[in-house]
Amino acid sequence: MINALFEGIVMTRAFVCLLLLVGCSVTNLAHAADVRPNVLFLFADDQRADTIAALGNSHIQTPNLDRLVRRGLAFDRAYMQGGLNGATCVPSRAMLLSGRCLFRIDEKLLRDETWPAAFGRAGYSTFVSGKWHNGEKSIARSFQQARGIFEGGMTNPLNAKLSDLVEGSLTTPKLAPKHACEVFADEAIRFLNAKHERPFFCYVPFDAPHDPHVVPKDFKIRYDADQIPLPPNFLPQHPWNNGEMTIRDEALLRWPRQPEKIREMIAEYYRYVSYLDAEIGRVLDALEASPHAKNTIVVFAADSGVARGSHGLIGKQNCYEHSMRVPLIMSGPGIPQGQRTNAMCYLFDVLPTLGKLCDVSGPTTSEGIEFTATVKDPTHAARPQLVLGYKSVQRAIRDDRWKLIRYPHIDKTQLFDLQADPHEITNLADKPEHAAKVADLMTRLEKDLTAFGDKHPLKVSNPEPAEWTPPVANGKANKARNAKKKPA
Known part of the structure; x- marks a missing residue:
């Protein structure tokens, strides 16, 4: 009996050890099998799509973004969908992170699960450092780690106050010791x-x-x-009231816009783009020196463009190409190198695409489409058309060739042939030979806006006068210019 008992104990211990070994082996195999790609997502703020040297701008220096272009796939027709308030970066970032369209987003990112949270749920380590303009409470809901966070819209980046995420809450903001972009790059490199x-x-x-x-x-x-050079579509003043003529951004320069002032602004803007490019270069260098270089998808994009003199405008509160079209570059395993695509997509399609590439199931509320077919074959189309909007005063639709912009509050319509007129200079809407095209695009615009949940009409019963005069005489312009230090 004693021998039998002894043998039973030995066998039990052996069985337990076997289970432990199997468990360890399964765990190790699970880690070893998790070769899903990493994601490094670099996001700019108000960077026009035409500000990258490798994509055709010979007046700017962007050697590190050029590096990404050579190593990846550049999307020439990526768009943010617009905004329902003047600070369009808020809805743009909410759309990106949630995968939801403009008319259904929760700008505070508290109602729906976000894509970063979905990546975390799928076993990814998630991290953020940079500008967060969607409310403090949603950071911990989306990311496991956060350092060097600027919670707000805009600031002097040499005097930025930054926070870290500790136990689910942001710490008290402290003055950064250097330029905010350098801090963001430092934290990314540390991670x-x-x-x-x-x-x-x-x-x-x-x-x-x-x-x-x-x-x-x-x-x-x-x-x-x-x-x-001045933008090809430079105007001293926008020819009519687009519904947002005196917002802070538009009051950064006097009306009418002086060519020399526009050139000075663009020179400063380009210098800032080049500085951002240098910080991005440091992050890319760190990635290349790490063990993760060959298994990381790198994405560069921006939350919006900006006018900077185009069409007589300064800001981004419009539906023209310079403000709605954004840069989008993807590089990494399985992505073609040195190629460009005309496939059309929204920013809120990007994370669904990354989810597909990384085998991550996204939020059930995400409505962006995944365009991995285009990533594999850049000649493959993505969306057939896009609709855009700003507040209730501007709506637009574009397809492969044509673009229509509608201003309901003044009952005005623009039609552009983007193949012949990419800078949107010649309005064809009032030409009799294009009446059918205007009617077709209006019908498609209304249908798509309804599908996206937009409740605003494309026509109003009592439109306002289209004429507009800068409010210099009553001092409103000076008041708006003085407000440029406030977030927008």
């Missing part, structure tokens, strides 16, 4: 250099090149304003 046993999702939303265009004095790249 990339850390040991990772799981795939990671690293999101770096910079606050550049949003105004104020403040760059460290010792940054070497400078631009001669006299050598900066």
Whole structure:
């Protein structure tokens, strides 16, 4: 009996050890099998799609974004969908992170699960450093780690107050010791250099090149304003009231816009873009020096464009290409190198696409489409058409060739042939030979807006006069200019 008992104990211990070994083996195999790609998402603030040298701008220096272009796939027709308030970066970032359209987003990101949270749920290590303009409470709901957070819209980046996420809440903001973009890059590099046993999702939303265009004095790249060309669609003043003519952004320069002032503004803007490019370069260098280089998808995009003199406008509160079209570059395993695509997409389609590439199931409320077919074959189309909007005063639709912009409050319509007129200079809406095209696009616009949940009409019963005069005489322009230090 004693021998039998002894043998039973030995067998039990052996069985327990076997279970432990099997469990360890399964765990190790699970870690070893988790070769899903990492994600490094670099996000700019108010960067036009035409501000990258490798994509055709010979007047700007962007060697690190050029590096991404050479190593990846550039989307020439990526768009943010618009905004229902003047600070369009708020809805743009909410759309990106939630995968929801403009007319159904929760700008505070508290109602629906976000894509970063879905990545975390799927086993990814998630991290953010940078500008957060969607409310403090949603950071911990979306990311496991957050450092160097600027919670707000805009600030002097040399005097930015930043926080860290500790036990689910942001710490008291403290004055950063250097330019905010440098801090964001430092924190991203710190995260990339850390040991990772799981795939990671690293999101770096910079606050550049949003105004104020403040760059460290010792940054070497400078631009001669006299050598900066005016935008092809430059106007001294927008020819009618687009519904948002005196917002802070538009009051940054006097009316009518003076060519030399526009050149000076663009020179400062380009310098800030080049500074951001340098900080992005540091992050890319750190990634390349890490063990993660070959298994990381790198994405660069921006939350919006901006006018900077185009169509007589300064800001981004409009539906023109310069303000709605954004840069989008993707590089990494399985992504074609040195190619461009005309496939149309929204920013809120990007994370569903990354989810597909990373085998991550997204939020049930996400409505963006995934365009991995385009990533694999850049000639493959994504969306057949896009609709855009700003507040209740502007709506637009574009397809492969045509673009229509509608201003309900003044009963005005623009039609552009983007193939022949990419800068939207010649309005064809009133030409009799294009009446059928206007009617077709209006019908499609109304149908798509209804599908997206937009409740605003494309026609109003009592439209306002289209004429507009700058409010200089009563001092409103000066008041608006003085407000440029306030977040917008």
